[in-house]
Amino acid sequence: MNKYKLYSSTDFLNDDSFVEWLLKSDHDAEMFWDTFVEEHPEKKNEIEEAVEIYNHFKFTSEDLTLEEVFAIWNNVKHKSVEKRFSFLTVLKYAAVFVLVFTTGALSYYLYNNATEETEFTIAENKPLNFNEAQIILSDGKSVPLNSKESEIKYDATGEQVIIDNDTIRQAKKEAEPTINRVVIPYGKSSQVTLSDGTQVWLNAGSQLVYPSVFKERQREVLLIGEAYFNVAHNAKVPFVVRTEHADIEVLGTSFDVLAYPDDKMFQTILVTGSVSIETKSKGLLSGKNKMVLEPNQMFYLDKESGVNYVNNVDVATYTSWKEGMFDCDKLDLSRVVRRLERYYNKQIHIKDPLIGTYKISGKLDLKGDISEVLDVIQSFVPIDWGKQQNGDYFIVKPY
Amino acid sequence: MYPNQKEDAKLWMEFLDGNQGALSRIYLANINDLYAFGCKFSVDRSLIKDCIQDLFITLLQTHTKLSPTDNVKAYLFTSLKRKIIRETIRSSRFEQVMERGDYRFEVGFEKLDTQAFEHDNYSKKTLAVRSAIESLTSRQKEALYLRFYFGLSHKEIAEVLHLEVQSSRSLINRAVKKIRNVMRSDKKRISNFLYFLLAQTS
Incomplete structure (x- = not known):
């Protein structure tokens, strides 16, 4: 000193x-x-x-998206086994790059603080179409999910999958974990029952990656988008949901996670039980941050600034989407519209930014057609809406 | 010492012993920092991604020839920087005569709160300090960035800058003193101004 x-x-x-x-x-x-x-x-x-x-040394920092992080690592694994050729020049052609990325085996590596490392490997035989609802099995076969609200159910061994009443068997390999993936585009949703009995409702525009049967001492899934989890209780093996910006760890509970890559925020809403959330460090400055939620609380993280807080909320507002309802409580119209866009897979243009700040409260029934929903909104706030020639919708101030 | 340094060093040893999975964990622990650092050298984001990719491919292919290090991040930063500079020169259309070791490094500042902007002396001072930082040499900016953003030690910074520890230390010291002097002179100007206001009202 x-x-x-x-x-x-x-x-x-x-x-x-x-x-x-x-x-x-x-x-x-x-x-x-x-x-x-x-x-x-x-x-x-x-x-x-x-x-x-x-x-004064407050510098900007840019992040890669989770998908970019995986894509780069995939290329590393592939290219490192091939003979080195002038690989940087090849990559200048984006088309070639995309082809390399979407065919062949796709590996998901998830960083784990514990000693054990998780590797999710999916064999892919053809380029993945993210606009088509599908489930990708461990052998790389993809099965389309045709219904608007599909249902997927695993038995305890993970070898038998029931998809909308059709039963599919997948062989289990001893050595590697069998990793499955569900891709749900905008305009659709799905309910998945995992091998441990945990139920997952996947909202539109989301992906879930998970082993068909969990390891004895590990229950981990990867989520991009939004899902509602009803986790089967197992005090010995915590259930971990990994997302781009935070990991959520639970024993047995129900909660909603909102982690869309194109949203500014990450949210977790706890319904029952308890969860702990660990946000991922951004640079080395902020470090890791661990937080425990109580029922009826929401954790909110602004991805850009890293600002986060916990507050009490009406959980129904955040979870009613899984019953085909959309419950809003003083929500900006722009946020409501973003949700509708995802749910119906349609573009809705708000022509006047001021309209976007209108607050909407109430319940929207999403089982009907998008025009019915827009009519209901019109009865809440002073707007007019219409349909453009290209099929997009628009919202304007009434004349 | 940066956070995670010990874990990285341990994983590095496992990787040298042939465990490729260890490298994937080093990758995931460092990818965001590598990308953030790389972005300061070039505006071409795909070039930076390619370089990061190439860096890890090289590591996987040459792991038997690598040596142990307790400074994984500094090692990765050094290699990435070398690749980016080489690729930037290679891909630049004109046959630019670049001095060996010459490169651009743009720090990039967080946005100021624009509402407070006009009236606030703090913002004015911040701007003065920022322009002073921007007028530093690329190497000085890079050193300060590594020090105050990533918390690298003098030893680690020297490695990335390819300098003796003593020269890197004095390079940083000179830069910090320069910034301090700008800050101090600005402070004096403000207090003179306040004094002037007081004299007027009395």
């Missing part, structure tokens, strides 16, 4: 442990520097100046 007595602000910034404290501020470091300032009040100005200088 003695050497610091002669330090100027710039000397402090040159000191590794001082900078470490600024970046991470763990408890011990906090104690150390608090004590130091207390014992050496004459250094307070220099330290404050050092902190002020440091605070």
Whole structure:
């Protein structure tokens, strides 16, 4: 501690442990520097100046999407086994790049803090069409899901899958985990019962990746989009939902997760039981953040700024979509419209930004046609709507 | 020492022992930082992604020739930077004569709150400091970025910059002093201004 007595602000910034404290501020470091300032009040100005200088270094940071992260790793695995050729030049042609990515085996690696690593591998025989509802089995075969609200059910062994009353068998390999994936485009939804009895309602525009049968000591799934989980209780094996921005860990409970890549926010809403949420670090600055939710609470994360909070909500508002209802409570029209777009797989253009800020409260029945829903909204707020020639919808102020 | 450094070093050893899965975990733990760092060298995002990809392919293919390191992040940063600079030069249309080791590094600042912008002295000062930071050399900016964004130590920064620890340390020190002086002179100007206001009202 003695050497610091002669330090100027710039000397402090040159000191590794001082900078470490600024970046991470763990408890011990906090104690150390608090004590130091207390014992050496004459250094307070220099330290404050050092902190002020440091605070000017607020740099922007860009992130890759989860899909990009996987795509790059996939290419790494493929290309590393081939003979090295001028591979960077090949990749300049986007079409070739896409082809390489969508054929062959696709691996999902999920980072795990525990000692065990999870690898989700799916063999793919043909390029994946994200506009078609389908389930992709471990052998790479994809089975289309034809109904608007499909139902998928696994038995306890994971070898038998019932899809809308049709039974499909898939052979299990001893060595590798059998990984399945459900892809639900906009305009459709699906209900999946996993091998442990956990029920998952997948909302429009979502994907779920999961093993057909869980390992003895691990229950993990990967979610892109929105899903409602009713997790079968098993005190010994926690159930983990991994998403791009946070991991959610539970024992047995019901909750809703909203993790669409094109949304600005990530949300988790707890209905019963308890869940803990671990957000993923952005850069090294923010570090990991763990939070426990109680029933009727929502965790909200703004992806861009990393700002997050927990508040009490009416859970029905967030979970009624699985019954084909959309419950809104003072929700901006723009958010409502975004939901309808996903649900019906239609574009709705709001012609005046002011209209987008209208608050909507009430229940929308989504079982009917999109025009019926727009009519209902029209009776709530002063708008007019219409259909463009290209099939898109638009919303304007009434004349 | 950066967070995760010990885990990375352990995984690196496992990777050198032939466990390829360990590299996938190093990849996932560092991919966002690598991408963020890479973006400062070039605006061409697909070039950066290609370079990251190529970097890990090289690692997988040459793992028997790699040596242990307790500084995985610094090692990855160094390799990525080398690849990006090489590719940037290669892909630039004109036969630019680039000095060896010459490159661009744009820090990129977070947006200021524009509402407070006009009136706030803080914003004015921030702008003055920012333009001072931007006027630093690429190497100085890079060093400060590694230090204050990723928390790399002097030893690690020296590795990425290809310098002796002592020279990298004094490079950072000079840059920080420059920023401090701009900050201080701005402070003086503001207090003079306040004094002027007080004199007027009394």
